[in-house]
Amino acid sequence: MKLLISLLFTFGLLFASDATIEVIKKVDTLPTIAVEDASISYNDMFKLKFYKALIADLNVISIFNVDRYHRKTHFNDTTVLVENKDMNYVLRYKMYEDDSSTLHVEMKLIQDGETVLFKSYRVNRKNIYMFVAHAMAYDINGFMGEPSVEWMKRKVIFSRIVGAKKSEIVISDYSLSYQHVILKNRFNIFPKWANKEQTAFYYTSLDSAKPTLKYLDTKTLKISNIISSDGMLVCSDVSEDAKTLLLTMAKDGQPDIYTYNVEKKTYKRETVYGGIDVNAQFMGKNKIIFISSRLGYPNVFSKELNSNEIEQLVYYGKSNSACSSNGEYIVYKARETSNAFAKNTFNLHLISMKTDFIRRLTATGINEFPRFSKDGDAILFIKNYKNQSSIGIIRLNHNKNYLFPLKYGKVQSMDW
Amino acid sequence: MKNIVLSGVVATLLLFSGCGSPKPAEDTKTTEKPAETAQEVKAVETETVASENTTVDASSESSSSNSNLSMAEVESQLSPVYFGFDQFSIDSDMQATIEKASELGKNAAADFNVKLEGNCDEWGSDEYNFALGLKRADAVKKAIVAQGIDASRISMVSFGESNPVCSDKTQECWAKNRRVDFKLLP
Numbered sequence: 359m360k361l362l363i364s365l366l367f368t369f370g371l372l373f374a375s376d377a378t379i380e381v382i383k384k385v386d387t388l389p390t391i392a393v394e395d396a397s398i399s400y401n402d403m404f405k406l407k408f409y410k411a412l413i414a415d416l417n418v419i420s421i422f423n424v425d426r427y428h429r430k431t432h433f434n435d436t437t438v439l440v441e442n443k444d445m446n447y448v449l450r451y452k453m454y455e456d457d458s459s460t461l462h463v464e465m466k467l468i469q470d471g472e473t474v475l476f477k478s479y480r481v482n483r484k485n486i487y488m489f490v491a492h493a494m495a496y497d498i499n500g501f502m503g504e505p506s507v508e509w510m511k512r513k514v515i516f517s518r519i520v521g522a523k524k525s526e527i528v529i530s531d532y533s534l535s536y537q538h539v540i541l542k543n544r545f546n547i548f549p550k551w552a553n554k555e556q557t558a559f560y561y562t563s564l565d566s567a568k569p570t571l572k573y574l575d576t577k578t579l580k581i582s583n584i585i586s587s588d589g590m591l592v593c594s595d596v597s598e599d600a601k602t603l604l605l606t607m608a609k610d611g612q613p614d615i616y617t618y619n620v621e622k623k624t625y626k627r628e629t630v631y632g633g634i635d636v637n638a639q640f641m642g643k644n645k646i647i648f649i650s651s652r653l654g655y656p657n658v659f660s661k662e663l664n665s666n667e668i669e670q671l672v673y674y675g676k677s678n679s680a681c682s683s684n685g686e687y688i689v690y691k692a693r694e695t696s697n698a699f700a701k702n703t704f705n706l707h708l709i710s711m712k713t714d715f716i717r718r719l720t721a722t723g724i725n726e727f728p729r730f731s732k733d734g735d736a737i738l739f740i741k742n743y744k745n746q747s748s749i750g751i752i753r754l755n756h757n758k759n760y761l762f763p764l765k766y767g768k769v770q771s772m773d774w
Numbered sequence: 775m776k777n778i779v780l781s782g783v784v785a786t787l788l789l790f791s792g793c794g795s796p797k798p799a800e801d802t803k804t805t806e807k808p809a810e811t812a813q814e815v816k817a818v819e820t821e822t823v824a825s826e827n828t829t830v831d832a833s834s835e836s837s838s839s840n841s842n843l844s845m846a847e848v849e850s851q852l853s854p855v856y857f858g859f860d861q862f863s864i865d866s867d868m869q870a871t872i873e874k875a876s877e878l879g880k881n882a883a884a885d886f887n888v889k890l891e892g893n894c895d896e897w898g899s900d901e902y903n904f905a906l907g908l909k910r911a912d913a914v915k916k917a918i919v920a921q922g923i924d925a926s927r928i929s930m931v932s933f934g935e936s937n938p939v940c941s942d943k944t945q946e947c948w949a950k951n952r953r954v955d956f957k958l959l960p
Contacts, residue, residue: 522937547936548901569931589908590932592901606901611912611930613905634909636901649902656902679902691900727900745943770936771900 389446391416392425396433397453404484408453411488411535415495418533420756421504422447438468449498455484463490467498475501488535505755509731509774513556514738514749515549516772518764525770527561529576532738532774534749534762540576550593550773553600554732559773560584560593560603571605585618585625594638595646604638604646615648617663628663641683647671649679658690672709674716680726684734686711689719691726706739708754719752720759727771740769845958848882852956855914856949859895862909864917872914875956876921886958888923890914892932893955895948907932914954929959 393412397405409428416424429439433452442448451465461484467475477497479490492510499507510532518526527541527549545564552558558575569591571584585591589608594615596603603618605625615638618625629635631652638648647660650668656679658672672678677693687710694703706719706728719725723743730737737752741761748763749772852875855868864872879888892907911930919925940947 519936522939523933525936545936547934564931564933568929589911589930590901590904592904594901606905608905608908608930608932611908611915613908634902634905636905680900770934 388421388423390425390444391422391447391449392427392429392438392442392445394429394431394439394442394448394450395453396431396450398433399453399455400484404487405453408487408491411491411533412449412451412494414533415491415510416449416498418510418751418753418760419495419499419504419507420753420758421499421502433464433466437471449494451494458482459484461487461490463494465494467501486536488531488533492531505735506733507735508733509736509738512731512774514772514774515551515556515559516749517547517549517561517770518767519770520767523564526767527559532749532751532762534764541574546572548592548771550596552596554598560596562591562593585623589613592636594636594648595640597640597643604640606636606638615646628661629668637680639681639683647681647683647688649681658688671711674707674709678707680728682728682730682737684730687730687734689728689730689737691728706737706752708737720750725750727769729772729774731774738772738774740772742768844882845886845960848878848886849956849958851878851882852958854953854955855910857910857952857954859948859952860906861952862906862913864913872917873921876918876923879918879923879927883958886960887927887929889957889959890928890930891937891955891957892930893937893951893953894935895951896935896938904932904934907934910952910954 393409393416395405395409397408406428413424413426416422425442425445427441429441431439431450433450438445438448438450446469448468449465450468451463454462456462460480460482462478462480464478465476466473475498477494479493481487481490489511496507496510512532514530514532516528516530518528520526523545524543525546526539527546528537528539530537541561546561547564549559549561552560552573557577558573560571560573563570563572566586568586568588570586571591571593572581573584574581585605587607587609589611590606590613591608592606594604594606601620603620605616605618606613607616607625608614612632614630614635615628616625617628628638628646629648629650631650634649634651634656636649638646641647641660644663645660646663647658649656650659652659652668653670655677657670658678658681660669660671661667671688672690675692678690679693680691682689687708689706689708691704692707694705703722704724704726705721706725707716708719709716719737720739720741723741725739725741727740728737729739735754737754739750739752741748741750746763747768748761749769750762751760752758753760853871855864855871858865890911892909892911894903894907908930911932915925915928915930918928935951938951940950
């Protein structure tokens with residue numbers, strides 16, 4: 359009997375996945391990598407910018423101990439620089455510009471004197487050089503057999519408050535090195551990518567008589583009105599096939615969740631509670647999670663779209679006011695202090711729907727607006743701390759957080 | 775002889791006592807009348823000039839500019855309703871503000887509609903915070919409807935934390951941002 363119980367216990371432990379334990383193991387054995395710059399075009403300032411972007415990306419993929427010295431060499435040298443001879447890996451790259459001002463980058467990954475990976479890239483404008491660095495880090499990550507970091511190549515869209523009732527909508531890369539202000543001098547909030555290809559987005563305009571949901575095609579720059587509502591109107595989520603939106607609307611001042619059929623232009627009310635129901639997120643095709651104040655305080659609930667049954671998902675904390683889901687995991691924002699007279703702390707927590715697993719992901723400041731990446735590998739969020747507004751990334755499987763501060767303004771909301 | 779002198783002194787005294795006059799009372803009486811007369815004349819002149827001597831176009835401009843000014847003037851008399859931390863119920867000390875707004879809504883602002891703008895302090899920009907701002911606007915709407923304002927004249931919007939009146943990191947500033955503003959619409 360005792361043997362059976364011990365066997366069952368061991369069996370259970372074998373299949374329990376705890377990301378925290380894996381991370382402790384990995385920290386001791388991260389391979390080292392040095393980066394050699396063999397560029398033959400561009401001035402020193404641009405070369406340094408590209409080098410820094412690449413180093414930052416190699417750090418974010420969290421699978422190397424990255425050497426931070428900017429060393430220069432020749433691309434076809436048969437050996438690595440003497441300073442790098444003890445490195446597990448050396449990444450050597452060459453930037454050059456052709457006659458049509460196209461930026462080309464060739465790279466090789468060297469291990470034990472052998473080239474184990476060779477790739478080349480090009481972009482037609484050098485001001486989007488950072489996307490080349492992201493692609494290089496993505497490919498090296500894939501070559502090393504790690505889970506995909508597709509999110510690294512995706513664009514982020516965010517709204518930034520620059521004054522009372524004034525905002526900008528900005529398209530950027532995940533590190534904010536590239537920023538393109540696509541809408542400004544207006545009061546637009548809650549931008550949301552309209553499709554996987556990121557060729558259009560929805561946003562809420564507060565400049566009209568009523569809050570209005572609008573759609574902007576980034577190729578044609580054409581704007582169309584989708585729907586208006588008194589009170590408030592937000593596109594909280596878009597389905598995988600881009601045909602259904604989850605909206606928060608407040609007809610008669612009552613904030614509730616609606617599904618909106620993009621093709622038929624019809625909407626259906628999903629929640630009827632008389633308090634606050636907001637921030638719905640798809641969890642699979644027919645289920646949503648959302649924030650509701652039906653227990654007297656904001657908390658996370660789920661609902662099947664074809665039924666009226668509501669299920670409470672989080673049993674911790676007294677104020678959980680934002681959420682995002684991926685597979686069995688939910689990340690939510692929890693208020694940890696409730697002080698009217700001082701700064702408050704909001705932290706992100708991760709829970710599993712299938713086990714008792716719970717983990718706090720941040721430590722200080724106001725951490726909010728969590729958004730899972732499509733592959734569930736990372737969480738993007740907004741951090742406001744000590745008067746600095748930043749976009750943050752949490753690498754869940756590596757237990758690391760990275761922050762990318764804004765130079766001005768305050769991030770209001772974002773999507774990726 | 776003595777009797778004549780004594781009588782003379784008494785007569786002189788009587789004469790001087792009769793000349794005394796109550797100066798303060800007379801002065802007060804004379805100053806009151808001119809002030810009353812001046813006020814009445816001024817008011818009549820202003821009203822008469824406004825309704826005469828204007829062409830159709832100019833009068834419509836002048837009358838509309840007068841009504842715009844009036845709307846702005848009335849709006850400036852509408853004070854915001856302030857809320858407690860994380861609350862959307864109306865405190866008893868805001869009741870006077872609600873009553874004054876309702877009175878204005880029935881009288882000076884009777885021709886206008888009103889938009890209630892809900893706002894929050896800086897703690898969070900997510901949807902829940904916007905909804906909290908909206909619940910504040912809704913609480914004010916219910917309160918002024920209860921005082922007799924027609925609900926069809928009222929619209930609402932929430933700005934969350936995106937419309938602050940101040941940006942200091944102090945409790946006074948946070949308290950000023952937790953509010954509902956009244957905006958009049960023609």
